[in-house]
Structures are given as structure tokens and as C-alpha cells.
Amino acid sequence: MNQTETTLEPRLYSKVEDAKPSSTNTMTTDSSDEGAKSFGNQEELEELQRDLAQALAKADEYWKLYLGTRAEMENLLKRTERDIKNAHKFALERFLEELFPVRDCLEMGLEVANDSVDVLKLKEGVDLTLKQLSAAMEKFGIREVNATGTKFNPAEHEAIAVVPTDQAEPNSVIQVIQKGYVLNGRLIRPAKVLVAQGLPKS
Numbered sequence: 039m040n041q042t043e044t045t046l047e048p049r050l051y052s053k054v055e056d057a058k059p060s061s062t063n064t065m066t067t068d069s070s071d072e073g074a075k076s077f078g079n080q081e082e083l084e085e086l087q088r089d090l091a092q093a094l095a096k097a098d099e100y101w102k103l104y105l106g107t108r109a110e111m112e113n114l115l116k117r118t119e120r121d122i123k124n125a126h127k128f129a130l131e132r133f134l135e136e137l138f139p140v141r142d143c144l145e146m147g148l149e150v151a152n153d154s155v156d157v158l159k160l161k162e163g164v165d166l167t168l169k170q171l172s173a174a175m176e177k178f179g180i181r182e183v184n185a186t187g188t189k190f191n192p193a194e195h196e197a198i199a200v201v202p203t204d205q206a207e208p209n210s211v212i213q214v215i216q217k218g219y220v221l222n223g224r225l226i227r228p229a230k231v232l233v234a235q236g237l238p239k240s
Contacts, residue, residue: 133178136178139170140167143163147163179222183195183225185218185231188210189207189211190231194218195211195231196229196230198215198230200235203234204237205234208236209233211233213231
């Protein structure tokens, strides 16, 4: 081997070595990629944790709102039940307050009544008492069933008897035996009436 060959061989070996990939550089690159991925995963995890914390806080807010609303509804229900009981218990209180003066008038009339009582004045007193009673009843939605001269209505009238006559329209009320009353549109006592019937044809 001459001197020229000796010089070329080391140079050729050096070029081959430079062409080989560096294992150190490859490992460094892989580590960087893994670090970037790990950093990205950490950010995603933190974001998920923040979202979870917000969702839990919102759920807690709604739960407290639900509990408050439920408590209010329970209190409202209790108050309503108490009011209904009181309404049933004292439903007649105001009506009785209106009736007391009527009773007072009747009692005073009996106290002053004697054999020498003026019948006209007694009648006036009874009329006044009746007007007081009618006013009290109307004030609380009680009205008389208008029956005389009207067509018989089984929803408001109770026929006591049928009277053949040509002085009234057949199936009309000709006389009221006992008045009927309606409370706020609801029948509480039908009027007992006599009903006209057409005369048989001769």
C-alpha cells in the first residue's frame, strides 16, 4: 500500500460515519414530541377539570334553587290547607252577622206584641224584617227562583200537582206553593209549584 491509498481510506471512512443517523439526535426528537404531547394532554385535562368544576357549581346552584322552591311550595300548600279549613269553619260567619239584625227585629216584635197591638204596625214591622232578610240573602248570592207565570222548568221547579185550566198556557206555573232558591247560580231548593194543564177537548 502506497502513501496515496493510506490517505484516501481515512477520508472515505469519515464520510460514511457522517452519513449515519445520529442515535442521540433521534432520541432527542422523540423526547421532544412526547413532551409536546404530554403538555397538550395536560392542558386538555386542566380544561376538562375546569368544565367539570363549572358544571358542579351550576348543578349545586340549581339544587339549592330547587330546595328553596320546594320549601316555598310546601309552605304555600300548608297555608292553603289552613285557609280552606278556616273557610269551611267560618263560612257562615258573615252571613250570620247579616241575620242577627233580622232575629233581633223578630224578638223585639214578640216582646211588644199584645192583644191591643196595632195590626198595621205589626205588618209594617214584619215587612221591614223580611226586607232585611232578603237583602242579607242577596248580599251572599242567594236569589229566589222566579216561577209564577213562567214555563215549567224541571231544573228549578218541582211540580206538586197539575191543574187543568184554560186561564194559563199549558205546562206553565200558575202558583208557587214554596219558593225556590239559587246560591251563586246553583239550585239549593227547587220551587214547589202547581202546573197548568190544558182542558180536554170536547
